[in-house]
Amino acid sequence: MSDVTQLLSAIEAGDPQAADQLLPLVYEELRRLAFLKMAQEKPGQTLQATALVHEAWLRLAGSNHQQWRGRSHYFGAAAEAMRRILIDKARHKASLKGGLDHPLEELHESRIELAAPSDEILAVHEALDALAAEDATAAEVVKLRYFVGMTIPEIAEALEISPRSADRHWVFARAWLKGAIRGG
Amino acid sequence: MNESDSFKNRPEKEIFFEALDKNSPEERAAFLDGACGKKPALRARVEALLVNHFHQDAFMKKPAVEGERPTIKISPTSEAPGTMIGRYKLLELIGEGGFGSVWMAEQQEPVHRRVALKVIKPGMDTKQVLARFESERQALAMMDHPSIAGGDMRPPTAWRWISNGTCKTNRSPPVRRAISIAFRKWCVGTSWLLPPPAP
Numbered sequence: 001m002s003d004v005t006q007l008l009s010a011i012e013a014g015d016p017q018a019a020d021q022l023l024p025l026v027y028e029e030l031r032r033l034a035f036l037k038m039a040q041e042k043p044g045q046t047l048q049a050t051a052l053v054h055e056a057w058l059r060l061a062g063s064n065h066q067q068w069r070g071r072s073h074y075f076g077a078a079a080e081a082m083r084r085i086l087i088d089k090a091r092h093k094a095s096l097k098g099g100l101d102h103p104l105e106e107l108h109e110s111r112i113e114l115a116a117p118s119d120e121i122l123a124v125h126e127a128l129d130a131l132a133a134e135d136a137t138a139a140e141v142v143k144l145r146y147f148v149g150m151t152i153p154e155i156a157e158a159l160e161i162s163p164r165s166a167d168r169h170w171v172f173a174r175a176w177l178k179g180a181i182r183g184g
Numbered sequence: 185m186n187e188s189d190s191f192k193n194r195p196e197k198e199i200f201f202e203a204l205d206k207n208s209p210e211e212r213a214a215f216l217d218g219a220c221g222k223k224p225a226l227r228a229r230v231e232a233l234l235v236n237h238f239h240q241d242a243f244m245k246k247p248a249v250e251g252e253r254p255t256i257k258i259s260p261t262s263e264a265p266g267t268m269i270g271r272y273k274l275l276e277l278i279g280e281g282g283f284g285s286v287w288m289a290e291q292q293e294p295v296h297r298r299v300a301l302k303v304i305k306p307g308m309d310t311k312q313v314l315a316r317f318e319s320e321r322q323a324l325a326m327m328d329h330p331s332i333a334g335g336d337m338r339p340p341t342a343w344r345w346i347s348n349g350t351c352k353t354n355r356s357p358p359v360r361r362a363i364s365i366a367f368r369k370w371c372v373g374t375s376w377l378l379p380p381p382a383p
Contacts (some may be wrong), residue, residue, distance in 0.1 A: 049249040086248050105238040116248045126245065135197065169202075172197055174244050175236040179241075 004029060004060050008070025022073065027081040029056050049086075050149045053078045073159035079143035086147055087125050092116035114144075127180040131173060139163070139171040145170055200233045268292075272301050355383060 004025050010150065033056050034047055055114035057074055093114065125145060132139035140159060148156065156166040180184045199219045206212040214236070267274045272289040278300065279286045289301035358360035 082249075090248075113250060114246075115246050121248045124248075146244060146247050149249040165318070168201060171237060172200060172233070173256070175200070175233040178236040178243050179232050 001130045004074070005070070008073055011073050012070050015173065019073070022077045025078055026056070026077040027084070029060065030078065030081050030085070033059070034122075040124065044068075049082055050154075053150075054084065055146050063100060075144060076140055077139065079148050082137075083128075083143055083147040086114065089114060090121040090125075093118045094122065096124070100114070115149075123181045124177060127177050130180060131176055138169040138176070141169040142173045147179075179181055196229050196233070199230050200225075200237075203234060204237070205228065269301065269303065272299065274301065 004022065007018045007025065011022065032050060034052060037047060037052070053075070056078065057071075061071075062076065107153045126141070128139055128142060131142065137159070143153055144155045144158060145152070151171065152167050153163050155170075156163040159166065161169075199216070201218065203212050203215055206215055216227055216230065233349065265274055265276060268287075271292050273292060274287045274289050275298075276288040277285060278288055285303050287301045287303060289299050291297050291299050
């Protein structure tokens with residue numbers, strides 16, 4: 001059993017410190033897996049963030065992953081890790097506007113392509129903590145949908161909520177974030 | 185995750201959703217009159233949410249990462265006793281490691297015999313893992329003893345079944361691992377040479 005699965009068990013058992021230790025471990029696991037995957041890809045290939053997060057989960061939880069009650073904690077931590085990776089990338093991209101492109105190829109997470117404009121990504125990132133303070137689940141849904149690229153049914157499964165509920169959280173979060181960012 | 189206790193702005197969100205379900209702007213306005221009553225600030229927040237929702241633009245339309253891809257389903261691995269993998273029928277799960285699992289299995293053709301089958305986990309069939317399996321297989325193929333597991337298969341790799349042998353995987357380099365497995369098998373296989381334990 002890996003350190004991550006042990007931590008997930010501890011969180012399920014109500015250990016408050018375990019939750020703090022989970023994020024750096026999941027972050028490292030995603031980086032390690034990204035590195036492994038990039039080593040076998042042709043140069044220029046990009047990584048699928050969603051596939052990466054799912055694959056890390058399958059590896060961590062092994063064949064028992066269906067029974068794992070810690071699943072929503074894992075996906076929460078993985079989504080937060082992806083958010084940080086993407087924000088680093090968006091910041092870097094924004095700082096390069098008009099300048100020379102700097103080779104970042106050694107950073108394997110930089111091979112994850114950004115599909116949305118980097119100023120939008122940074123704005124959503126900055127408003128997200130305020131949303132989390134108001135509505136924690138809606139913010140979780142945004143991380144999985146926006147920063148990991150998961151579909152609504154996938155999010156429902158990951159967070160152990162109904163698809164309808166996941167969809168409503170997303171609709172609310174989008175309207176809320178639009179207001180927070182554009183002052184609407 | 186508990187869905188009901190995660191947000192403070194419950195009325196705002198609930199009124200927003202109920203308003204979304206109304207069929208016309210008039211119906212919606214009438215509903216808001218009743219639901220928000222004498223709370224203009226609440227009404228303003230809900231109306232702002234509705235405006236933002238109905239005003240379609242590119243904002244957050246696309247995820248920050250590309251979302252179009254084949255979905256990886258979160259579901260139990262398909263292997264179960266009785267599953268056929270090629271010409272092998274899985275009988276019993278013996279052990280699991282980081283990259284795969286080991287099953288007691290029955291080869292169906294060309295001969296019926298019991299084998300230990302190593303099955304690589306979904307997503308783990310990378311070049312590195314396949315190379316490791318291959319070098320492990322080659323190392324074992326060089327040794328010939330009835331009690332040394334040997335195999336001639338490509339993944340899923342099948343190994344001659346040795347009853348009462350333990351078959352654990354670890355992360356040591358393949359050759360060392362193969363030797364350690366072989367040595368353990370050999371010890372088990374030749375244990376009848378030793379004097380019986382003292383009563």
